[in-house]
Amino acid sequence: MPAKLAPDRHRGLIVACGELDADERGTRLLTRLFAMLGTQPRVVMLVASENAGAEFDLETSMYSAGAGDVRRAVLRSRTDGDQRALLDAVDHAQLVMLMSDQPLRLSTLVGGTALARAIRRRNAEGMAVAGCAGGAAILCEHMLTHGAEGATPRSGGANFAPGLGLTNRVVIDQGGHASDRLGRLLAALALNPFALGLGLDAATAGVVGPDNVLEVLGGGGVTIIDPAEMAESNVADLAPGAPIRITNLRLHALTGGARYDLDFRRTVD
DSSP, rough: OOOOOOTTTOOOEEEEEOOOSSSSSHHHHHHHHHHHSSSSSSSEEEEEEGGGHHEEEEEEHHTTOSSEEEEEOOOOGGGGGGGHHHHHHHTOSSSEEEESHHHHHHHHHHHTTHHHHHHHHHHHHEEEEEETTTTTTBBBBBBEEEEEOSSSSSSTEEEEOOOOOOOSSEEEEEESHHHHHHHHHHHHHHHHTSSSSEOTTTTEEEEETTTEEEEESSSSSSEEEOOTTEEEOGGGGGGGOOOOOOOOEEEEEEEEEEEEEEETEEEEE
């Protein structure tokens, strides 16, 4: 569950972002995001990647987009999440960005550490938290780790692990093209019809405010699948790999500027 809020506090932004490169599209997206946080925000980048050096160019883009200070921390072991200097940086940041090539790489390094507790606490106090690429999935209570590609949902086609739990409203898939991740999202929702399925294009973000309204930023699309009125699913009766029958879902394809209320499950002006 999301961390409890103090009576006089509003939760910070939760930003689910697709793959982000140090190019013009990435810089434009960062500029829009930083403008929501105030003048020259302090940013902490938490990187858990086999190719950790690739984020140096993105760090430069952050300064170009208006960041006042960027601290980059490469996580290589769970003990890195207990470093006092890093925890102090999180305590003074306006934005923490979680970056990884795959969700499990990040969750096994951060989950259950003092760093994870600090991120949850600071988000409840008003600090924004962004997950980029594989880091987007860890924002959720139910983290979609991996699964089968393709448009057809299949039994065993979605695998979960515990995430940070900043939101329990959505499950997130940021990987591949929209058609490749559709089956994974549908399989995930067949197992967990409480949540909304959220699919992210590259250089595109869904920004969830304290009112649980999601706004789309960037030049791509965000797919939202709503299973609230799901009529039928046979997922409990299938052998592994068998196609899932699931009916009466709602799908929204949203682009930049669109807003969607996660509580009432409808677009808003």
